Amino acid sequence: xxxxxxxxxxSRVLYDEPDxxxxxxxxxxxxxxxxxxxxxxxxxxxxxxxNKRLRALELFVKTPLPNWGPDLSKLNLDEIVYFVQPEAAxxxxxxxVPADIRRTFDRLGIxxxxxxxxxxxxxxxxSEVVYxxxxxxxxxxxxxxxxxxxxxxxxxxxxxxYFMTQCVPVNDxxxxxxxxxxxxxxxxxxxxxxxxxxxxxxxxFRLNARQGGQxxxxxxxxxxxxxxxxxxGCSAPRYDVSSLHAGCVEIFVHRGARVxxxxxxxxxxxxxxxxxxxxxxDEAGIIEWVSGNMGSGVTMLYPASILRGRGxxxxxxxxxxxxxxxxxxxxxxxxxxxxxxxxxxxxxxxSTGGGVCSYRGLVRVGSHARNSAVSVSxxxxxxxDASVSTTHPCMKIAANEVDVAHEARVGKIGEEELxxxxxxxxxxxxxxQLAVAGFIEPIVKALPLEYALELNRLIELExxxxxx
Amino acid sequence: MNQMKPKKNTxxxxxxxxxxxxxxxxxxxxxxxxxxxxSTNCELKPLPEVSTVAAAxxxxxxxxxxxxxxxxxxxxxxxxxxxxxxxxxxxxxIDLDIRQVKAGxxxxxxxxxxxxxxxxxxxxxxxxxxxxxxxxxxxxSQCRITYAASQTAAPEAGSWALRQANVAAGAEMTWFDxxxxxxxxxxxxxxxxxxxxxxGAIYGIFSGSGDEVRHLNHRVEHLASRTESNxxxxxxxxxxxxxxxxxxxxxxxxxxxxRGQEREDTLxxxxxxxxxxxxxxxxRHHDVACSHAVTAxRLDPERLxxxxxxxxxxxxxxELLVRGHIFAILDALPRPGLRRxxxxxxxxxxx
Numbered sequence: 001x002x003x004x005x006x007x008x009x010x011s012r013v014l015y016d017e018p019d020x021x022x023x024x025x026x027x028x029x030x031x032x033x034x035x036x037x038x039x040x041x042x043x044x045x046x047x048x049x050x051n052k053r054l055r056a057l058e059l060f061v062k063t064p065l066p067n068w069g070p071d072l073s074k075l076n077l078d079e080i081v082y083f084v085q086p087e088a089a090x091x092x093x094x095x096x097v098p099a100d101i102r103r104t105f106d107r108l109g110i111x112x113x114x115x116x117x118x119x120x121x122x123x124x125x126x127s128e129v130v131y132x133x134x135x136x137x138x139x140x141x142x143x144x145x146x147x148x149x150x151x152x153x154x155x156x157x158x159x160x161x162y163f164m165t166q167c168v169p170v171n172d173x174x175x176x177x178x179x180x181x182x183x184x185x186x187x188x189x190x191x192x193x194x195x196x197x198x199x200x201x202x203x204x205f206r207l208n209a210r211q212g213g214q215x216x217x218x219x220x221x222x223x224x225x226x227x228x229x230x231x232x233g234c235s236a237p238r239y240d241v242s243s244l245h246a247g248c249v250e251i252f253v254h255r256g257a258r259v260x261x262x263x264x265x266x267x268x269x270x271x272x273x274x275x276x277x278x279x280x281x282d283e284a285g286i287i288e289w290v291s292g293n294m295g296s297g298v299t300m301l302y303p304a305s306i307l308r309g310r311g312x313x314x315x316x317x318x319x320x321x322x323x324x325x326x327x328x329x330x331x332x333x334x335x336x337x338x339x340x341x342x343x344x345x346x347x348x349x350x351s352t353g354g355g356v357c358s359y360r361g362l363v364r365v366g367s368h369a370r371n372s373a374v375s376v377s378x379x380x381x382x383x384x385d386a387s388v389s390t391t392h393p394c395m396k397i398a399a400n401e402v403d404v405a406h407e408a409r410v411g412k413i414g415e416e417e418l419x420x421x422x423x424x425x426x427x428x429x430x431x432x433q434l435a436v437a438g439f440i441e442p443i444v445k446a447l448p449l450e451y452a453l454e455l456n457r458l459i460e461l462e463x464x465x466x467x468x
Numbered sequence: 469m470n471q472m473k474p475k476k477n478t479x480x481x482x483x484x485x486x487x488x489x490x491x492x493x494x495x496x497x498x499x500x501x502x503x504x505x506x507s508t509n510c511e512l513k514p515l516p517e518v519s520t521v522a523a524a525x526x527x528x529x530x531x532x533x534x535x536x537x538x539x540x541x542x543x544x545x546x547x548x549x550x551x552x553x554x555x556x557x558x559x560x561x562i563d564l565d566i567r568q569v570k571a572g573x574x575x576x577x578x579x580x581x582x583x584x585x586x587x588x589x590x591x592x593x594x595x596x597x598x599x600x601x602x603x604x605x606x607x608x609s610q611c612r613i614t615y616a617a618s619q620t621a622a623p624e625a626g627s628w629a630l631r632q633a634n635v636a637a638g639a640e641m642t643w644f645d646x647x648x649x650x651x652x653x654x655x656x657x658x659x660x661x662x663x664x665x666x667x668g669a670i671y672g673i674f675s676g677s678g679d680e681v682r683h684l685n686h687r688v689e690h691l692a693s694r695t696e697s698n699x700x701x702x703x704x705x706x707x708x709x710x711x712x713x714x715x716x717x718x719x720x721x722x723x724x725x726x727r728g729q730e731r732e733d734t735l736x737x738x739x740x741x742x743x744x745x746x747x748x749x750x751x752r753h754h755d756v757a758c759s760h761a762v763t764a765x766r767l768d769p770e771r772l773x774x775x776x777x778x779x780x781x782x783x784x785x786x787e788l789l790v791r792g793h794i795f796a797i798l799d800a801l802p803r804p805g806l807r808r809x810x811x812x813x814x815x816x817x818x819x
Binding site: 365367370380382383384385386387388389390391392393394395396397398399400401402403404405406407408409410411412 | 721724754
């Protein structure tokens with residue numbers, strides 16, 4: 001297989017070109033009970049799932065759009081195609097995947113990533129996972145890593161218990177309702193008690209059909225003492241009509257378990273990325289969020305950790321990049337509901353060419369959360385005078401045996417720093433790129449190698465021509 | 469402290485000072501001793517009511533608070549609307565004493581500080597009932613105004629205040645927002661830095677005990693280049709008291725070279741006390757250095773232990789640490805009398 005170039009030299013064009021994918025079943029634009037029934041029938045779903053979808057749809061219709069945050073007025077929910085199934089059934093081996101779909105993934109660097117000893121590859125082409133490869137070793141240890149549609153059929157009991165019940169309930173907010181009504185595809189990970197998955201599991205999501213919606217559901221359950229890392233990458237080709245991504249990630253971290261969730265989201269610039277990510281963390285469990293938000297026209301994403309067991313911990317690292325026309329409204333939430341819990345949030349953002357980066361965070365320490373500690377820091381970098389940075393950190397503290405600290409800084413790249421780098425022979429552009437790379441370095445360091453490379457290259461690419 | 473005797477040249481806001489410049493017998497009817505201004509060489513004039521109220525109510529901050537039921541029922545047209553003019557001849561110490569407010573009444577005060585003038589204004593709300601105040605300050609270039617508002621309403625009453633300042637080039641506006649006593653105090657302060665190199669500071673102390681509620685909303689709008697702002701608030705909450713602290717520094721797109729910092733530290737003395745903080749930044753120019761920080765902490769057990777090992781009893785050690793927490797602002801208060809009264813308040817207060 002030819003080496004996948006995107007890892008070392010990503011180019012916007014590679015990510016933005018639509019493939020000639022021939023969808024097998026494509027729902028008509030717009031949302032109605034019949035669309036929801038068709039999606040459910042197509043997937044041969046049990047009744048409880050269909051009922052859940054219909055109930056969510058009812059709620060969705062009744063609920064108004066959020067009246068805060070970025071402007072969603074250009075998002076036309078009636079123009080979106082809520083379900084597209086590509087012409088491929090789920091395959092076990094790479095060779096069985098249709099050639100044009102394979103080409104898409106080649107460009108995105110998936111097989112190369114797999115070669116580099118990643119444990120398994122699940123890639124979502126439009127709305128269904130077409131390729132999944134679980135290492136036999138994992139299956140032997142009882143780890144389930146599969147397409148979410150498959151999980152609904154084969155692991156119904158577990159799915160029924162955890163799917164949109166206590167973590168992200170169906171009625172959580174408007175886009176969670178939408179997600180519950182039309183979700184399709186996604187990933188299901190189940191790690192049994194005391195099993196440690198050493199290598200990160202990986203999936204890549206991509207939106208391809210015109211006006212396509214992507215509503216993948218990710219459910220990760222780490223039983224007592226289990227450990228798992230999951231990497232998710234997203235990219236979508238560029239189209240004229242606004243597309244919508246409203247995914248949902250639910251993570252259950254049981255006692256003493258540890259989950260690390262990475263996501264690099266690089267949707268095309270006309271996508272609305274309105275995502276919900278939440279983890280419920282039990283006693284002594286640890287959740288770690290590492291997220292990079294690069295693409296999308298509008299992003300609203302605030303990974304939340306609910307620390308409900310004594311000594312639970314949450315660690316959020318995020319970097320957001322907003323170029324011309326983009327609004328990245330990202331942040332993190334930590335809800336402390338048990339004693340001795342600890343959360344740290346570190347967020348970095350870069351705005352250039354008129355882009356808007358907002359940090360919107362919530363830290364809530366309940367009255368039961370004695371002896372808890374919270375540390376939040378967010379930094380923003382403004383590259384030019386058309387760009388905007390806003391910070392909205394909300395802290396609600398209802399316990400006094402706590403230590404809560406928040407700080408934020410906004411500024412430009414130091415002139416002395418640039419002068420020094422230029423005096424050492426770098427051009428202005430190189431100097432700025434180096435300073436930016438240094439700014440996001442603490443977050444890039446937390447990423448697996450090829451993702452770190454990709455993130456750095458993507459930011460370089462986005463910054464291209466933004467100087468002078 | 470609520471019986472501050474008017475000095476010799478007191479201008480009474482009830483219009484009783486006939487013959488003094490600006491004070492007319494034909495002033496609107498007022499409750500006697502509603503409030504008084506004591507200073508020399510400043511000018512107090514009654515204002516036509518309706519227009520000023522309409523102007524004040526049109527402010528964006530007002531609309532937000534009005535929507536809250538606790539305010540909407542208590543707001544009424546002002547029972548006093550006055551304009552105060554500070555000149556270079558005015559002696560700096562000015563006392564505004566707000567003692568008695570008719571239920572639902574609102575006091576509107578417009579203060580203009582002439583170019584190059586200096587003043588230390590101490591506004592005291594010591595009303596037995598509810599007090600509502602709107603203060604509109606206009607600072608001409610190169611003047612320095614300090615405005616300290618101390619709200620020590622009766623325990624069962626409260627106060628609501630909306631204060632704003634428009635700061636011209638090179639002028640400096642310093643607010644002290646002291647939300648000390650009263651079942652509810654709501655205070656919103658906005659400084660508009662409209663002239664180059666204008667400076668604005670908002671310092672605050674809030675204290676809550678029992679079921680008291682504090683709302684503080686501090687904002688600085690940087691509308692001109694090279695303007696600077698500094699926001700610092702310290703709070704002490706005991707009992708089941710609650711505080712809601714919001715702050716915003718906004719840098720306009722055409723205001724390069726601005727500096728701004730905001731910080732709020734709350735000391736939570738009881739497990740039932742609650743604090744909500746929302747310090748916001750909105751930056752629309754890249755040539756900027758802004759920061760904000762928030763902390764919520766308890767009394768450090770190690771420090772308490774240390775002080776007790778040095779011979780202080782538990783309550784003295786506690787008192788000392790509480791005083792230490794607010795000291796940065798206490799120490800910066802502009803008038804010795806004010807410093808003393810805040811200091812005494814904290815000594816007498818059991819949080």
